[in-house]
Amino acid sequence: MDEPAFAVPGFQLQQQLGRGGFGVVYLATATRSGQPLALKVLHRVLDEDAVHRVAAEVQVMGTLAWHPAIVAIIDAGDVDGQPWIAMEYLARGSLGDLMRREGAQPVDMVTAAGIQAATGLQVAHNAGLLHRDVKPDNLLIADDGQVKVSDFGVALAAGAAGRRRGTTGTIAYSAPELLAGAGASTATDIYALGATLYALLTGQPAFHRDTDESPAAMMLRAHRDPVPDLAEQGFPLPVARVLRRAMAKAPTDRPARAEDLARELQSARQELGLAAVPVVTAGRPASPSASGLPAPAAGLPDQPPAEARRKAQRLQRIVGGIGAAAAALVAVTFVATSSFTGGGDPDVGSDAAPDVLPTQLGEAPDAAEELPDLPQTGPQPGDPEDDPGQDAAEAPPVTATLEPAPAPTVAPGPPAPAPPPPPLPTTGDPAAVAAVTFEGTATALASDGDVIWVSTATEVVRLADGGRIATPVPDISGLAVSGDLLAVRLPNGVQVLDATTLRPVGDVVPGAVDVSPATGGFLLADRQGLARWVDGTVERVVDLPGATQVDSAGDTIVAATTDGTVVSVRDGIVDQLEQVSGTPVELVTAGPDRVAVLTGDGRLHDLVPGGAVVTTGATDVAGTTDGRLWAVVDGRLQLIRLDGATAAVDTVGDVTRLATTGAGVVVAEPDAALVELIQ
Structure with a gap:
């Protein structure tokens, strides 16, 4: 492993765990508390405005640490404009690691993971946040088997640094409208999760072919071809039906919310006689900390704006009306002018360096180790809220404990008692x-x-x-x-x-x-x-x-x-x-x-x-x-x-x-x- 070449105050960087299109991940230790963390340093240097925007989103993510399906952000900051994010350390790696090590995964595990990930996405959407890069490598595995969504805010940081039109993401899991240049929406996150589950079931992304020499062919298939029928490949019809909807070409044909996708997966499991998986999407609301950084605006788009949809439709018409060579040229031109990465898919081409070890964690468990099944119960919500502005050495542990309380303060009444409401x-x-x-x-x-x-x-x-x-x-x-x-x-x-x-x-x-x-x-x-x-x-x-x-x-x-x-x-x-x-x-x-x-x-x-x-x-x-x-x-x-x-x-x-x-x-x-x- 490479020795760390970056210093972050309050942390001791020990070794490099992975490197990808967005940044480098190190195993780190908070110098005062000794808590092990995964610290991601983004490649690009941001200007002051971009640092502020990224910090605002990362700050809101810090308030979502209570949810069992979201990787807890412990701290974040920048060194001379180069952002870093400290996250809880999950040594078992990602579902992407598992897929590359073992290939296709069983229906029980994949649908359970999908429900857990969808609930995490819903909580983030409720807080006004999009993920923008859902893929197997961003679904991490906790020690108890719980799947956690990682790398919120990283795609935003890459986009802010690039100052280019378009978006960031991974081609194999990107919705058709994103490939046409439209903006991200809740619908694109839902598509990406559906595409991720498809890949986990089959062992490779839906539109990828081993014979592809560039991403252009895969992009064209994503626009032009229907989603390959999982039922025809021997997978259960209820699951095939859910993923076909999640990966629909039109955003309006997909489940309206990530929680809806979770419930459709839950229904499919019930049809197959599989145990229910908790759908936890309610809990403590997100709110900015006292640092005063603005939170992202509430009310996420559930589909791209009209202009973006028209752009996607124009590209689909072009693809349908020209020959294969010309269509490939259109797709290659898009790849050359967009900010997409292959992040985490070594077998999928990209305009950016592919991840050598494309997870938060780098070292995956030994291939001979038998990973326990994903839990059908899942933990209750409630990891403690971490203030991203807090000194990392004083960051609270991921699991809350109740310390002995100081002497309680007793007041004669509320500070400014409001007049009592009228009788009910x-x-x-x-x-x-x-x-x-x-x-x-x-x-x-x-x-x-x-x-x-x-x-x-x-x-x-x-x-x-x-x-x-x-x-x-x-x-x-x-x-x-x-x-x-x-x-x-x-x-x-x-x-x-x-x-x-x-x-x-x-x-x-x-x-x-x-x-x-x-x-x-x-x-x-x-x-x-x-x-x-x-x-x-x-x-x-x-x-x-x-x-x-x-x-x-x-x-x-x-x-x-x-x-x-x-x-x-x-x-x-x-x-x-x-x-x-x-x-x-x-x-x-x-x-x-x-x-x-x-x-x-x-x-x-x-x-x-x-x-x-x-x-x-x-x-x-x-x-x-x-x-x-x-x-x-x-x-x-x-x-x-x-x-x-x-x-x-x-x-x-x-x-x-x-x-x-x-x-x-x-x-x-x-x-x-x-x-x-x-x-």
């Missing part, structure tokens, strides 16, 4: 009895009737009697209260706090992905089964592979697994209650005999009437002891009675989160927690 207009039974303001948007909510606990993106807050106690805890995805204890769900486990002071009680329970109150403590689900936390001691209740959700009603524990199986556990005996379609993301009990499951596709399954879907478009659900269900549907509060009938309940604003206490329900709106009691 009601439909049916509920009546508003209190309103308490807080700063931020609730990521989780809990209440015992007299006290409300609210978590935001950065802290957990106790609201009671007009007073406010807060402690900094990032990335909370769930809260549960039991007596004088409060449990918070973190990316790497569950931490129990003193419910009054919000100080930690004992250590984080690693691996726990859900928590529910129980007599004297809490119930935990950890993907291997269910456990009980009492006085700092964790005892296994029952083994239940894939367990991700848990709740209880009296002496009966209810749990759900990733494949949609809902079970009850009583005296150590497990009985299956129901099998629901979709991946459970929330499980609640309402009284002793009612169980509801919210799945990742927004469907709320009420198991009392036999698993019927009582509503769609739901984002949260809670149950009260009198057997009633409450749901957030399209931002509004909905009551679901025992007979399955629903009634809308008007609130002042959009509802974000729910929690219950006995027969009451707590509704969170942006910057306000409204307590409602059932009459």
